[in-house]
Amino acid sequence: xxxxxxFTISVYTENNIGLLNRLSAIFLKRHINIExxxxxxxxxxxxxxxxxxxxxxxxxxxxxVGQLDKQIEVVRAFYHSEDEIIYKETAxxxxxxxxxxxxxIQDKLKFRRANIINITKEYFVIDYTGSKEDIDxxxxxxxxxxxxQFVRSGRIAISRSKMPISDxxxxx
Amino acid sequence: xxxxxxNHKISGAEAVIRCLLEEDSNIAFGYPGGAIMPxxxxxxxxxxxxxxxxxxHEQGAIHSAQGFARVTGRAxxxxxxxxxxxTNLVTGIAxxxxxxTPLICITGQVSSHLLGSDxxxxxxxxxxxxxxxKWNCQVTKAADIPEVFAKAFYIANSGRPGPVLIDITKDAxxxxxxFSYKKCDKIRSYRHTPKIKEAKIKxxxxxxxxxxxxxxxxxxxxxxxxxxxxxxTFIEKTGIPAASTLMGLSALPTSHPLxxxxxxxxxxxxxxxxxxxxxxxxGIGMRFDDRVTGNLDSYAKQAKVIHxxxxxxxxxxxxxxxxxxxxxxxxxxxxxxxQVTPSSYKEWLxxxxxxxxxxxxxxxxxxxxxxxxxxxxxxxxDQINGQTNGDAVIVTDVGQNQMIAWRYADxxxxxxxxxxxxxxxxxxxxxxxxxAKIGVPERxxxxxxxxxxxxxxxxxxxxxxxxxxxxxVVVLNNExxxxxxxxxxxxxxKRYASTEMSNPxxxxxAEAYGIEAKRVTTREELSKAVKEMIASDKPYFLEVLTExxxxxxxxxxxxxxxxxxxxx
Numbered sequence: 255x256x257x258x259x260x261f262t263i264s265v266y267t268e269n270n271i272g273l274l275n276r277l278s279a280i281f282l283k284r285h286i287n288i289e290x291x292x293x294x295x296x297x298x299x300x301x302x303x304x305x306x307x308x309x310x311x312x313x314x315x316x317x318x319v320g321q322l323d324k325q326i327e328v329v330r331a332f333y334h335s336e337d338e339i340i341y342k343e344t345a346x347x348x349x350x351x352x353x354x355x356x357x358x359i360q361d362k363l364k365f366r367r368a369n370i371i372n373i374t375k376e377y378f379v380i381d382y383t384g385s386k387e388d389i390d391x392x393x394x395x396x397x398x399x400x401x402x403q404f405v406r407s408g409r410i411a412i413s414r415s416k417m418p419i420s421d422x423x424x425x426x
Numbered sequence: 427x428x429x430x431x432x433n434h435k436i437s438g439a440e441a442v443i444r445c446l447l448e449e450d451s452n453i454a455f456g457y458p459g460g461a462i463m464p465x466x467x468x469x470x471x472x473x474x475x476x477x478x479x480x481x482x483h484e485q486g487a488i489h490s491a492q493g494f495a496r497v498t499g500r501a502x503x504x505x506x507x508x509x510x511x512x513t514n515l516v517t518g519i520a521x522x523x524x525x526x527t528p529l530i531c532i533t534g535q536v537s538s539h540l541l542g543s544d545x546x547x548x549x550x551x552x553x554x555x556x557x558x559x560k561w562n563c564q565v566t567k568a569a570d571i572p573e574v575f576a577k578a579f580y581i582a583n584s585g586r587p588g589p590v591l592i593d594i595t596k597d598a599x600x601x602x603x604x605f606s607y608k609k610c611d612k613i614r615s616y617r618h619t620p621k622i623k624e625a626k627i628k629x630x631x632x633x634x635x636x637x638x639x640x641x642x643x644x645x646x647x648x649x650x651x652x653x654x655x656x657x658x659t660f661i662e663k664t665g666i667p668a669a670s671t672l673m674g675l676s677a678l679p680t681s682h683p684l685x686x687x688x689x690x691x692x693x694x695x696x697x698x699x700x701x702x703x704x705x706x707x708x709g710i711g712m713r714f715d716d717r718v719t720g721n722l723d724s725y726a727k728q729a730k731v732i733h734x735x736x737x738x739x740x741x742x743x744x745x746x747x748x749x750x751x752x753x754x755x756x757x758x759x760x761x762x763x764x765q766v767t768p769s770s771y772k773e774w775l776x777x778x779x780x781x782x783x784x785x786x787x788x789x790x791x792x793x794x795x796x797x798x799x800x801x802x803x804x805x806x807x808d809q810i811n812g813q814t815n816g817d818a819v820i821v822t823d824v825g826q827n828q829m830i831a832w833r834y835a836d837x838x839x840x841x842x843x844x845x846x847x848x849x850x851x852x853x854x855x856x857x858x859x860x861x862a863k864i865g866v867p868e869r870x871x872x873x874x875x876x877x878x879x880x881x882x883x884x885x886x887x888x889x890x891x892x893x894x895x896x897x898x899v900v901v902l903n904n905e906x907x908x909x910x911x912x913x914x915x916x917x918x919x920k921r922y923a924s925t926e927m928s929n930p931x932x933x934x935x936a937e938a939y940g941i942e943a944k945r946v947t948t949r950e951e952l953s954k955a956v957k958e959m960i961a962s963d964k965p966y967f968l969e970v971l972t973e974x975x976x977x978x979x980x981x982x983x984x985x986x987x988x989x990x991x992x993x994x
Contacts, residue, residue: 268615271564272552279557320739326561326581329615426614 256311260289261333262341262411263306263319266296266419268327277304277328280321286310290343292408298423301329307409330419334411341411345389347380347396348403354378362395377402435602438568438594439464442532443472445575448607451503451530453477453494453864455487457514459507460547462534464599466505479864479893482885484511486857488518489883492527493861496844497819497869499652501528501582502861508534509547512593513554517851519589520558524848525673526650528587530578531555537597538566551593560588568601576610585618586737587650620738620752622761630732630749631765633706639774640666641697641704641729643689643718646673646847647711647736653756654678654840657710660763665770667778669697671712673847676837680816686778690718691982692829695789695991696781698982701726702989703777710734711755714744715848724987734758788993789979794834800973801952803827803902807834809956810872810900818870818960819844819862823855823879826908829978831874842869853882856899860889863897870898870960877903877929887939890965898959899941901932901969904976912977936967943967 267273274293281288289307296303308315315333322331353359354373363370368382382392389406436444442465446454452475458466469478481487484506491502502522506515512533522529536545552564561581563574571594578590634640648657654677661668661678667686668678678685687694689701701707707729712718719725722744733740733747734755741750751758793804803826810818816836821844822828828845837843844862846854859873880901890897911925936943942964946955952970959966980991 272556272562275553276556283557317739317743320741320743324737324739326613326616423614 256313258310259312260307260309260336261312261315262339262409263308263315263322263331263333264411264413264417265304265306265322265331266298266329267302267304268329269300269302270327273325273327274304276325277322280318281306281308284314284318286318290408292410294410298420301423305409305411330422332413332417334413338415339411339413341385341409342383343386343389343407343409344381344383345392345404345406347382347392347401348377349380349396349399349401351376351378353399356399359396359399362392366392368392434604436605437464437468437599438565438571438601438603439468439599441568441571441603441605442575442594442599443468443476444605445572445607446503447475448609449575449579451501453479454503454505455479455481455490455494455861456505457481457484457487457507457511458505459511459534461508461536461596462505462511462532462599464596465532465534465594478505479860479889481857482888483883484514485517485853486883486886486889488515488529488531489521489851489854489857490861490864490886490889491529492518492522492854493821493844493858494865495522495527495529496858497841497862498865499841501530501579503530503532505532506534507547508536508551509549511547512549512551516554516558517849519555519591521846521849521851521854522589523558523560525846526587526646527589528582529589530582531589531591533591533593534599535564535593535595538595539597541566541595551591555591558589559591562591562593564593564595565598566595568598569603571598572605572607573610576608577613580610580613581616619736619754622751622753622758624761626749626751627758627761627765630751631762633730633732633749634664634666634708634762635767637706639704639771640664640706640708641700642666642668642708642710643671643697643701643712644668644674644677644710645671645712646677647734647755648674648677649840651711651736651754651756653711653754653759656756656759656763658682660759660766663763663768664766665768666708667771667775669694671715671718672832672845674712675832675843676840679838680836681838687782688832689988690715691720692833692978692980694782694833695785695980695993696778698980698988698991699781700777702728702987704729706730706732708732708734709745710759711736713740716744719744720982720986720988724989734762785980785993798973799948801947801949801970802976803830803972804834805949805952806900806902806956806970806972807831809953810960811836813956813960814870818842818872819866821845821855821859821862821871821873823875824850824852825876825879825910826904826912826976826978827874827876827879827902829909830902833978852879855879856883857886857889859897859899860886860895863895872898872900874900874902876908877901877905877927877932878907880932881929884935887936887941890941891939894965896963896965898962898966899936899968900959901967902972903929903932903969904972904974905929906974908976909978911975915975915977916983932969933967941965941967943969945969945971947971
């Protein structure tokens with residue numbers, strides 16, 4: 255039995271209303287949970303890029319990518335395993351200013367290379383970029399001090415090997 | 427027409443009709459309503475150039491458009507208003523999507539300033555139809571109409587065909603703009619037909635040339651690719667026996683010496699059993715549906731599998747392929763034919779014949795020439811075959827009537843078998859037959875439907891009446907939802923939950939619509955009535971009372987292997 259693993263699916267598309275709905279419906283139809291989703295412009299002008307993270311068997315992810323790829327407004331879709339990509343997520347933490355001069359916190363932020371990007375009388379905001387696991391660790395470290403707000407982005411990823419998309423665009 | 431209207435502003439609604447005419451579509455099915463009235467106003471004005479068939483329900487209209495598309499190979503056009511008009515199309519759209527039928531569905535929508543306000547008859551039909559369309563698009567500006575229609579036709583008809591939906595707000599229908607039309611022949615993100623890889627052709631040919639017991643299963647891809655001749659040439663050169671899926675039926679004449687019947691749940695005995703005996707399995711324009719394969723763990727495991735397919739997403743979806751030959755079968759079959767050596771498999775064909783004789787004796791003969799007085803469904807097709815010589819378009823519904831038609835009807839021409847395959851939509855037959863007859867008026871078109879399915883869309887008899895469409899309707903009445911009853915008998919200890927039907931007097935219903943109608947219960951009446959029906963050049967309604975608890979055999983029970991097909 256094939257074991258499920260984490261895959262990052264990159265979908266290059268036209269930028270059209272309703273396309274996200276069409277793409278997510280493909281996951282819904284197969285009862286697949288989307289772990290994370292990011293939509294952004296890509297390296298190619300007027301072409302957008304959706305990045306999905308899913309946990310599933312490779313044979314199934316292949317079929318999902320086949321279905322994504324055949325949508326009219328999808329230019330190309332690809333999937334990669336964890337070791338084939340470089341990826342990051344961003345998180346923002348809002349913490350009460352009473353902890354701002356706490357040395358423990360200062361040490362932890364320095365150690366993790368997290369930045370304080372805003373300070374007010376009531377709170378300060380920490381900006382941190384890393385893997386999901388890195389962010390989880392920082393979250394656990396900050397939790398005892400009381401996190402007033404926390405938000406994290408979906409995954410963004412770049413493949414180690416060349417994405418055949420640019421060649422394809424040239425071809426057409 | 428284009429020139430006349432250059433530099434002359436027309437409304438979005440008029441543009442819709444002009445776009446359809448530009449694409450040589452001058453017949454549409456539909457049902458008017460508030461949000462699509464400007465378009466209907468143009469249909470009125472274009473009466474001489476553009477024909478509209480008023481259904482009696484939007485589901486009826488879209489099934490008619492499907493029937494039209496299936497027999498002509500051209501996209502069916504259907505109009506509906508916003509809200510319930512649009513949602514009533516859903517079953518037909520889903521049916522067309524799974525059976526790869528090209529459709530252009532045009533829905534009216536509330537004015538753009540009302541979008542999202544829960545206005546009267548507002549529904550998010552784009553959201554609803556997204557998972558069941560090949561493509562869909564909402565238009566809120568008249569100026570976008572020509573480009574959207576050009577794209578819609580291109581997408582619906584190219585590659586693996588399918589339904590598209592265009593939702594047009596009412597204000598966009600009223601808005602005036604400068605109209606000009608340019609057909610679409612390219613969309614940069616859309617690759618409808620994969621490039622053929624010569625290496626794959628070579629590889630496939632080598633395997634075929636080595637085969638001792640090769641076997642072909644062909645699907646609707648042969649018909650959609652207009653590749654019937656190329657397919658015939660291929661099998662005749664190689665001498666390989668070929669069986670059809672439900673959707674592939676009529677791509678090859680059923681009398682062809684290399685035609686060995688139908689594969690699948692209620693298909694023929696030999697091709698199902700020998701699927702698990704062949705050494706090379708060649709799937710052509712088919713998608714290994716679960717009703718074809720039965721249990722995948724024991725499906726053609728001994729064979730090398732070659733799959734000729736236009737849609738890369740179908741390769742390895744259900745059955746692991748050894749060699750995938752991607753492309754339109756119209757081209758790949760020609761290339762493959764060039765590289766295969768002429769052959770014949772007399773002994774192997776003999777195995778098919780041996781098993782056919784068994785099916786003939788145990789199933790077919792008793793069905794066609796029963797010893798009992800009650801009529802079987804198979805007898806009806808025996809009579810129809812005799813009267814039409816297999817030249818009719820047979821439009822079936824879903825259930826026993828469909829499986830018996832599939833098993834027993836003869837076909838000599840392609841695009842002659844129209845049925846709801848993937849979705850299994852009851853109520854499909856009558857409206858689809860109306861659309862088919864409008865598509866090919868010169869051909870005999872016979873709707874085959876059970877008493878259950880007939881009552882799902884019988885309101886469409888009104889269309890036959892209003893437009894004097896000489897469709898022949900045969901209701902096979904066993905006073906049960908026969909297929910479900912059969913399963914209840916076999917797998918639920920005869921607990922006939924909600925399958926017995928109290929039916930109205932169908933003859934009176936047909937006559938109320940001004941259609942000549944006859945009910946038959948005996949063999950003598952049947953043969954006379956079928957003759958009379960085929961001889962008639964008017965609409966004709968025939969009700970055949972068949973045995974109440976007849977079963978369709980052979981049968982591959984759910985979860986069983988195709989080679990464990992039961993003859994009784």
